[in-house]
Amino acid sequence: MTAAGGRLRGWLSRVLAVAWREATLLRHDRGFVSTIIAQPILIILLYGYGLSNTPANVPWAVLDRSQSAQSRQLVQDIRHSGYFLAPTPVSGYAEGHALLRRGAVLAMLVVPAGLRRDAARGRARVQVLLDGSDPLSAARVGSYVAQIAAASAPPRRPAVREGVAPGADLPGPVDVRQRFTFNPRLADRDFFLATLVGMLLTNLCLSASSLGIVGERESGTFEQTLALPISTVEIVLGKLVPLVVLGYLVLLGTLTLQGVLFGIWPRGSLVALLVVTLPFLLASLAIGVFVSSLADTSAQAVFITVFFIMPSFVLSGIMFPYELMPEAVRPIGGLLPLRWYQIALRRIFARGGGLGDVVVPALAMLAIFAVLLAAIRWRLRPRLG
């Protein structure tokens, strides 16, 4: 046995001793254990079944002054696109306006009296009034109506298929052949579920580790640990080990649940996913420990954590696309581990990436971890009083 080997063994056994103690503590924290199990299930079900940006069940009104076959055809075509409810007929602008104002309808279609005459001259026009207070829905509903109307003609039924972007084969001066790579149905569910695990792990890591040290300080057990023949870094690493294991369990559980319920499995390499998750877990946990070392009470730790989680979710591109943010804010995202993990997850989950695709995000997260570890070491120097 060489001296170096012996030192390593001693180091490992000290870290693992702390890890064992932590694991025992966690196992007996019933609130924590039930949160760990309940939260992923709840959130996966929410995003899988409920939440979507794609307009559906759109309430709308029709002011049909033409009462012609063509206007009825147009109304039919819009209804059959699958995005809209049955329209509310109105008899005048005022009535439709009142409905829009109350938010009872999102759009009003106005067909002028002379539609048939105009159509014969090739100049058929209708008007659509949209409730712009929900801009994302309004923009999409407006473009659906425009595309359906452009294709609407009495002799032939337009081919608007569900799940395919409507109006994909309109007549026009230029044909646009579109391809949606990686997510052909443009499903919001695939978009959210690909990075959901990042959200869950951020929640888990930050809430578990941020309350750890400060709680022990409050109850006075941290000072006892400091009195042991063991270094600060060893204590911190030992505390992280059981949480890393837990993080992997949550990852595997989430993957299985998503796959079984919604048929969404990572398209790329599972090995790459497992590898890139380690630096992410370490960096996120280190943030929690750092927060814990800054805070004087657990209430403060909670507040600082919230202060950090909120921008993480918004700026990482998990829920809202990065490209929709102002340029000035984007670099801040680079400081957040979740931003890099999000990049890696999308590459692996949606685009079928492998190990080579996640090297840069993994290195970035390792760098964040290293900086934090240094900061924690500085903050947790044994202090008295």
Next chain:
Amino acid sequence: MSWQRLRTLLRREARASLRDPFTVGILVAVPLLAMVLFGFVLSTEVHGLRLAVLDGDASPASRRLIGDLRATGAFTLVPVRSRDEIELGLVDGRLGGAIVVPPGFGRDLAEGRTPEVNAIYDAAEAVLAGNAEGYVRGVVAATGARLAVRRPASGGGIAVVTSVLFNPTLAGVPFMVSGTFGFVLSFLAVLITAVTIVNERMAGTFEQLQVTPATTLEILLGKLLPMGGVFALDIALMMLAAGLLLGVWPNGSAAFFWIVSALYVLTTLSMGLIFSATSATAAEAVQKTVIFSIPIVQLSGFAFPIRNMPGWLQWVTECFPATHYIRISRAIYLRGEGPLDLWPELLILAAFGALQVTVALRTMGART
């Protein structure tokens, strides 16, 4: 109930909760941060999406098309030389999409044939791809129409003239701002209250209160009103921040909005009180708040329209006060509605509030 006792309690609670500068800072800073973050950072307009351009034609017509795409401001164009480059860029996420102009594009247009432009989107970013699609399609159609010698026989296609009411530019900021109040008051306020009060309980002062002659109602009001006062101030500050920094002022009455919000936050704070009364540690209070409040916030229409959910889930969302509050705040902020239009929603909200306060009273009473 004795007014004098309540006054003493109020003074005591206000001092206890607001004594340390950190808590006060958090109470003011977190709601403002949320407002600026959600309002400023999230827009619904695409800009700077990296779009690869493979110009196989290099004619005046194709350059015109590419120039028009650039002019929308939505895209950062990246010239590429081969389809392989496009595939590579899409896989590693450097490109948000690509447009391929075929050889002979200009000639076909000039001679009345219909050229075919290829558009490829990275739909792993579903929201973005959906928005970008609209832009590309619009530009191609407009440019094509200008360049084509004759319109192809398009049969009975109907043109649509669109006008947008209430928010003509379709700006995303007012929508997010009006929803953020709901997020802050339904989640952050609950969390902050739960944690602050559980901390006091851990210090043992809560039990001492319960052995004084004060009734449960007085203790409850003593806790709720100072916090409610702070959040009423927060609401005003958030409205100012939204107005001064983001340029979003309510279309309806600001006073009406402030009053409704201040009353609403009293009811959500009573939720925070319930969570803290049933928790032993700050960690437990946080876990309870997150598990209960996250689905409520997610389903309340803050981030995702309720309309898009399956029917049964839409009924579930009606059971959350946050849903009704967000509906009201959007109605006032975006459409300028007043109390006369909103009274059914206001009544529902009041009923929920009464229920929550009652439950809080019983929970705290049971602890005595």
